[in-house]
Amino acid sequence: MNTEQSSIWHERAKQVIIGGVNSPSRSFKAVGGESPITISKAQGAYLYDVDGNRYIDYLAAYGPIIAGHAHPHIVEQVNLAMSEGSLYGTPTPYETLFAERLQAVIPELERIRFVNSGTEAMMSVIRVARAYTGRSKILKFAGCYHGHADLVLVAAGSGPSSLGVPDSAGVPASVAEEVVTIPYNDVSALEAVFAARENEFSCILIEPVVGNFGIVTPDDGFLEAVRLVATQYGALLIYDEVITAFRFRFGAVQYNAVEPDLMALGKIIGGGLPIGAYGGKQAIMEQVSPLGPAYQAGTLAGNPLSMRAGMACLDVLMQPGTYEALAKKADILTKEIHAAANTYGIPHTINRYGGAFTLFFGERPVRTYQDAVHTDGKQFASFFHAMLRRNVCLAPSKYEAWFLTIAHSDDDIAHTVTAVQESMRELQSL
Ligand code: PMP
Numbered sequence: 001m002n003t004e005q006s007s008i009w010h011e012r013a014k015q016v017i018i019g020g021v022n023s024p025s026r027s028f029k030a031v032g033g034e035s036p037i038t039i040s041k042a043q044g045a046y047l048y049d050v051d052g053n054r055y056i057d058y059l060a061a062y063g064p065i066i067a068g069h070a071h072p073h074i075v076e077q078v079n080l081a082m083s084e085g086s087l088y089g090t091p092t093p094y095e096t097l098f099a100e101r102l103q104a105v106i107p108e109l110e111r112i113r114f115v116n117s118g119t120e121a122m123m124s125v126i127r128v129a130r131a132y133t134g135r136s137k138i139l140k141f142a143g144c145y146h147g148h149a150d151l152v153l154v155a156a157g158s159g160p161s162s163l164g165v166p167d168s169a170g171v172p173a174s175v176a177e178e179v180v181t182i183p184y185n186d187v188s189a190l191e192a193v194f195a196a197r198e199n200e201f202s203c204i205l206i207e208p209v210v211g212n213f214g215i216v217t218p219d220d221g222f223l224e225a226v227r228l229v230a231t232q233y234g235a236l237l238i239y240d241e242v243i244t245a246f247r248f249r250f251g252a253v254q255y256n257a258v259e260p261d262l263m264a265l266g267k268i269i270g271g272g273l274p275i276g277a278y279g280g281k282q283a284i285m286e287q288v289s290p291l292g293p294a295y296q297a298g299t300l301a302g303n304p305l306s307m308r309a310g311m312a313c314l315d316v317l318m319q320p321g322t323y324e325a326l327a328k329k330a331d332i333l334t335k336e337i338h339a340a341a342n343t344y345g346i347p348h349t350i351n352r353y354g355g356a357f358t359l360f361f362g363e364r365p366v367r368t369y370q371d372a373v374h375t376d377g378k379q380f381a382s383f384f385h386a387m388l389r390r391n392v393c394l395a396p397s398k399y400e401a402w403f404l405t406i407a408h409s410d411d412d413i414a415h416t417v418t419a420v421q422e423s424m425r426e427l428q429s430l
Contacts, residue, residue: 010035031381042069045407055393060403068407077312095302106251112279114302118242118266119147121276129203131294143213143369201235208252211243213372214358242266248354271313326355344428355404386423
């Protein structure tokens with residue numbers, strides 16, 4: 001496969017964009033590659049690079065592209081929105097309409113505020129929790145990524161982990177001291193830390209299904225235990241649904257029955273356009289300005305393009321059977337991956353939830369970040385490149401997920417299975 005033009009573009013990008021990428025996860029550093037593929041077009045399940053190669057896409061832009069690229073309904077709505085002006089700096093019906101529709105599918109969102117990214121959503125929701133409780137400490141779980149705000153860039157999962165910078169330079173020690181991190185799925189650590197610090201925590205941040213050290217589901221009873229401890233000690237429970245919202249169902253309460261106090265959303269809800277949102281209990285959200293003292297604002301927040309793209313994406317996802325179909329495709333694919341890995345004697349573990357999964361190289365179950373750290377990154381890198389040479393694009397990190405989209409066809413899955421079989425055979429001979 002010729003990727004010469006991608007390399008040329010990357011070299012050119014490096015002269016103007018720091019590191020040649022606008023988000024570090026996009027570099028191929030974690031998989032030992034010189035330059036990433038440079039994509040100039042995408043349609044349905046496919047990415048097209050600047051050399052004219054076509055890839056079946058399981059990266060899905062790190063999650064948002066659940067409907068496939070350039071879905072006609074989303075394109076139509078965005079074009080319409082654009083033709084009517086992209087930003088007004090005033091309230092617009094589209095933000096209210098979208099908020100109403102979000103609330104209809106996620107009733108826990110009693111009040112909502114739109115922002116522009118998952119990072120902003122998390123940053124803002126933490127501020128609200130601190131304002132409401134009058135406390136400053138936060139509890140998070142190792143390996144869960146909650147965006148790149150100072151406070152949450154501690155033991156922060158996929159991107160930072162892949163690049164070996166678990167704690168970023170430039171985050172003051174005084175900020176990091178506000179954050180306590182414990183392992184996911186560890187009820188004893190949770191109880192111990194609250195017993196020791198009693199009423200210091202403003203909130204517990206959690207991905208209700210982890211997407212940032214691979215797909216990891218909570219053990220039975222884990223989220224219930226988290227809820228119980230939060231309530232007992234007066235801390236707010238915050239779901240980070242930036243990956244999960246609209247991915248497995250609309251909101252996590254639909255499949256785990258544990259209610260958070262607040263939540264942050266992003267990615268898919270924007271239908272591929274920039275977005276973030278946070279919300280939850282009305283009494284807590286009343287902290288937010290202009291009603292309350294917690295300030296949060298945004299020039300581009302609630303812009304009609306993102307609102308209408310989000311509603312169009314929701315239209316698509318509300319078609320009956322969407323989530324069942326995504327799960328079925330992922331089920332078929334993971335069974336075939338499992339079989340191919342077994343055929344060639346490659347130790348592996350697959351964590352799947354609905355239409356997303358992670359293939360880890362290593363035999364041990366992955367329930368915590370440390371489990372994920374101990375999986376084989378070198379083997380993942382070899383597999384990643386072997387798949388890319390066969391026109392299948394995965395996320396370039398062992399900590400990420402494969403995301404199925406509505407656009408993946410049976411033929412795409414069949415081609416992927418063949419690529420997996422050949423790649424596994426290649427790994428065996430290394
Ligand atoms: N929270 C989670 C769970 C995420 O996965 C991400 C992004 N990967 C974020 C927050 C930050 O979102 P954004 O990149 O839109 O700022």
